[in-house]
Amino acid sequence: MDEKLKIKLSIADRVYPLTIDPKQEEGLRKAAKNIENLAKKFEQNYAVRDKQDVLAMCALQFASKIEQGGIDQSENADAAMQRLRALDELVHSKIGE
Secondary structure, three states: OOOOEEEEEEEOOEEEEEEEOHHHHHHHHHHHHHHHHHHHHHHHHOOOOOHHHHHHHHHHHHHHHHHHHHHHHHHHHHHHHHHHHHHHHHHHHHHOO
């Protein structure tokens, strides 16, 4: 049975105790650090009323990156399929000669 690890992450001046698999620790700590860094940038560059506004802006930023990555990947897959179809047609046309 895998041992669980208890850690504490600080996000927006709050501490969140978590019980996680050890293999998740690095990713969670990096994610918390990225949120903190982005939150500081938003606080410095925009007039924000409170931490909730900052965290909402962070969530939107990270979610939009994920969504855009999916869109870009889908577009790349479509382009690759078109190229493969064109190559398949070319091969079949040469074999048919």
